[in-house]
Amino acid sequence: MKTRSFVSARMVAERAGVSRSAVSRTFTDGASVSEETRRKVLDAAGALGYHVNHLARGLRERSNIVCLVVSNMTTPIRARMVDIMTRQLQASGWITMVINTETDTESVSKALRQTLNYRADATVVLSGTPSASLIEACLANGQQVVLINRDDRLKGSSTLAVDNSLAGREALFLLQRAGCKRLGLVTSNAQTASLVERERVFVDIARAQGLNVTVTMAGPTTYESGADAARRLFGRSNGPDGVFCVTDLLALGFMDVARDEFGLRIPEDLCVVGFDDIEQADWRAYQLTTFAQPLEAMATHVVDLLNDSEGASSDRKLFEPIPIWRRSVRPGVKTD
Amino acid sequence: MKTRSFVSARMVAERAGVSRSAVSRTFTDGASVSEETRRKVLDAAGALGYHVNHLARGLRERSNIVCLVVSNMTTPIRARMVDIMTRQLQASGWITMVINTETDTESVSKALRQTLNYRADATVVLSGTPSASLIEACLANGQQVVLINRDDRLKGSSTLAVDNSLAGREALFLLQRAGCKRLGLVTSNAQTASLVERERVFVDIARAQGLNVTVTMAGPTTYESGADAARRLFGRSNGPDGVFCVTDLLALGFMDVARDEFGLRIPEDLCVVGFDDIEQADWRAYQLTTFAQPLEAMATHVVDLLNDSEGASSDRKLFEPIPIWRRSVRPGVKTD
DNA sequence: TTGGCGAATGCACTTGTGTGCAAGCGTCAA
DNA sequence: TTGACGCTTGCACACAAGTGCATTCGCCAA
Numbered sequence: 001m002k003t004r005s006f007v008s009a010r011m012v013a014e015r016a017g018v019s020r021s022a023v024s025r026t027f028t029d030g031a032s033v034s035e036e037t038r039r040k041v042l043d044a045a046g047a048l049g050y051h052v053n054h055l056a057r058g059l060r061e062r063s064n065i066v067c068l069v070v071s072n073m074t075t076p077i078r079a080r081m082v083d084i085m086t087r088q089l090q091a092s093g094w095i096t097m098v099i100n101t102e103t104d105t106e107s108v109s110k111a112l113r114q115t116l117n118y119r120a121d122a123t124v125v126l127s128g129t130p131s132a133s134l135i136e137a138c139l140a141n142g143q144q145v146v147l148i149n150r151d152d153r154l155k156g157s158s159t160l161a162v163d164n165s166l167a168g169r170e171a172l173f174l175l176q177r178a179g180c181k182r183l184g185l186v187t188s189n190a191q192t193a194s195l196v197e198r199e200r201v202f203v204d205i206a207r208a209q210g211l212n213v214t215v216t217m218a219g220p221t222t223y224e225s226g227a228d229a230a231r232r233l234f235g236r237s238n239g240p241d242g243v244f245c246v247t248d249l250l251a252l253g254f255m256d257v258a259r260d261e262f263g264l265r266i267p268e269d270l271c272v273v274g275f276d277d278i279e280q281a282d283w284r285a286y287q288l289t290t291f292a293q294p295l296e297a298m299a300t301h302v303v304d305l306l307n308d309s310e311g312a313s314s315d316r317k318l319f320e321p322i323p324i325w326r327r328s329v330r331p332g333v334k335t336d
Numbered sequence: 337m338k339t340r341s342f343v344s345a346r347m348v349a350e351r352a353g354v355s356r357s358a359v360s361r362t363f364t365d366g367a368s369v370s371e372e373t374r375r376k377v378l379d380a381a382g383a384l385g386y387h388v389n390h391l392a393r394g395l396r397e398r399s400n401i402v403c404l405v406v407s408n409m410t411t412p413i414r415a416r417m418v419d420i421m422t423r424q425l426q427a428s429g430w431i432t433m434v435i436n437t438e439t440d441t442e443s444v445s446k447a448l449r450q451t452l453n454y455r456a457d458a459t460v461v462l463s464g465t466p467s468a469s470l471i472e473a474c475l476a477n478g479q480q481v482v483l484i485n486r487d488d489r490l491k492g493s494s495t496l497a498v499d500n501s502l503a504g505r506e507a508l509f510l511l512q513r514a515g516c517k518r519l520g521l522v523t524s525n526a527q528t529a530s531l532v533e534r535e536r537v538f539v540d541i542a543r544a545q546g547l548n549v550t551v552t553m554a555g556p557t558t559y560e561s562g563a564d565a566a567r568r569l570f571g572r573s574n575g576p577d578g579v580f581c582v583t584d585l586l587a588l589g590f591m592d593v594a595r596d597e598f599g600l601r602i603p604e605d606l607c608v609v610g611f612d613d614i615e616q617a618d619w620r621a622y623q624l625t626t627f628a629q630p631l632e633a634m635a636t637h638v639v640d641l642l643n644d645s646e647g648a649s650s651d652r653k654l655f656e657p658i659p660i661w662r663r664s665v666r667p668g669v670k671t672d
Numbered sequence: 673t674t675g676g677c678g679a680a681t682g683c684a685c686t687t688g689t690g691t692g693c694a695a696g697c698g699t700c701a702a
Numbered sequence: 703t704t705g706a707c708g709c710t711t712g713c714a715c716a717c718a719a720g721t722g723c724a725t726t727c728g729c730c731a732a
Contacts, residue, residue, distance in 0.1 A: 283589075
């Protein structure tokens with residue numbers, strides 16, 4: 001049986017003719033080693049292809065491992081979140097284990113247990129719905145827990161979120177300024193805290209102003225769901241002329257069907273606002289007005305939290321979404 | 337200083353009133369433990385919140401860690417590859433460390449060294465160009481190395497690839513059957529082995545048949561590059577009426593500009609073929625004819641390779657791309 | 673020559689696990 | 703009653719690192 005044969009510090013020590021401690025010290029900053037032995041050790045290490053075993057190091061101190069829990073990775077917005085998070089964590093010396101979870105609680109539980117098995121220093125939840133008890137297990141084991149865009153407010157965990165109510169309010173304002181009279185809202189049946197919040201604020205403020213809003217709940221948060229929603233909304237008479245889709249993907253599907261199957265011109269006959277600012281929103285076929293999440297800043301904040309480690313552990317930070325004006329909404333008209 | 341206080345097997349043993357070995361055996365399949373002690377151990381473990389430390393376990397045997405090296409994660413095709421790979425690896429009991437690399441060799445080297453530091457059992461390279469010497473270091477340390485869609489054929493590493501020449505040939509055939517006379521090819525300056533192969537075969541066969549092909553090399557493999565290519569190709573007189581873009585993203589940008597800025601109808605005036613079958617290719621605005629990579633099958637094969645471990649370690653497996661017919665190419669016409 | 677001092681080095685212990693080996697214990701048959 | 707046998711269980715070691723403590727070595731000054 002092949003036994004994995006990694007080269008260990010002992011082998012290096014033997015080859016260099018020094019003690020194993022000397023090898024260890026050579027690779028430890030600030031330890032006391034003479035220049036001569038240091039060189040001998042480095043030579044031997046190079047010849048054998050030695051690499052410090054971080055697993056063994058992690059036995060005593062921190063493992064430098066961060067678990068990234070994420071679902072629906074193929075979604076453009078998620079892909080970007082994962083990309084930015086892993087990049088920044090890596091740059092800061094962390095190594096990230098990705099746990100890809102379906103949305104069902106079962107697989108998330110299994111995955112989070114892995115987190116504990118590998119003694120991750122921290123767990124960052126991008127999506128998925130981990131059971132509160134498991135999160136508590138992570139906390140009990142001394143892990144730092146960071147939740148992004150979720151409302152579960154658990155003692156001891158940090159939370160980052162985008163200010164969804166601000167987005168809902170601003171979306172309404174944009175459509176009103178464009179002169180839209182019949183408002184519509186397209187949301188998904190996912191009913192995440194973020195989605196619900198955007199939806200709620202948009203509808204509440206509109207109704208408070210005496211405006212009617214047609215709410216359509218589509219399927220999952222996909223292009224196809226957006227397309228279906230458009231068919232339902234415009235299938236009956238008197239469809240809306242201004243729509244807030246709580247997600248860019250929904251918006252893009254919605255736009256395609258509104259144009260192709262109902263001959264509506266955007267933004268002349270119909271204004272659309274999305275949320276996320278995925279790459280495709282900027283494509284010529286869409287030019288969707290939307291809101292960007294400040295992902296880089298959020299990732300930076302996460303990394304800061306992990307590096308501080310002792311910092312106020314239980315807090316909640318809100319980030320402002322950035323409005324991105326494109327052509328799917330008419331520019332402001334004179335209010336009469 | 338907070339000392340991370342993880343629960344160890346010794347603590348469980350003390351609480352349960354048994355030896356530490358008993359705890360170890362309780363969590364090892366097939367080990368000899370009486371039903372009574374087993375129950376005592378499980379009770380104590382539950383009460384304390386104990387989880388086996390896989391890092392320590394990895395000291396002696398395999399770590400069950402797989403390193404996934406990937407660049408350009410936000411690209412739809414890459415996001416799907418990462419999604420499918422992590423999902424399948426996870427289902428098979430592996431844990432994946434994602435190494436997000438810029439394309440420059442430096443960062444890939446640094447990342448791969450991490451791979452060695454954490455004693456990953458295997459390294460799977462989805463993209464990026466690791467230096468041959470580092471791959472050899474991985475192999476020397478007993479790691480399994482799997483390269484996907486790259487041509488570096490290193491002794492001891494396994495390679496999976498899509499049959500790019502088949503795609504190039506088939507793309508040409510589709511355009512010819514649609515009656516296209518003036519052929520074009522859009523590629524990127526990335527010049528990956530895969531891209532070069534698709535390009536080469538398309539051009540070679542076409543020229544062998546006496547057909548002229550206008551080759552345009554755009555920037556990186558993005559939507560914007562495709563858009564630029566279209567402007568260059570149609571800016572001069574006598575633009576092509578049948579184009580193979582070596583990537584879907586290029587194709588989508590190409591289509592948008594061809595339609596919006598040059599008023600060309602697709603597929604009446606212009607036929608377009610892509611490659612990858614990203615989700616957006618199926619959107620109503622595009623309906624791009626393209627080739628799908630059998631990603632699930634490829635991931636399954638990777639997992640099989642890792643699980644076999646002793647299997648013929650150095651081999652190369654080719655997968656057939658699957659043609660996806662949509663509306664960006666005219667259906668076959670009678671050949672006169 | 674000797675005492676003193678600082679730098680370098682090695683010993684031994686720590687971390688959390690799995691496991692070979694031998695001892696212990698209980699049961700059953702002769 | 704005793705020997706044999708099998709299931710449990712604990713001891714001790716291995717794994718690969720970091721580090722406190724004591725020891726050694728070299729150098730310098732008195």
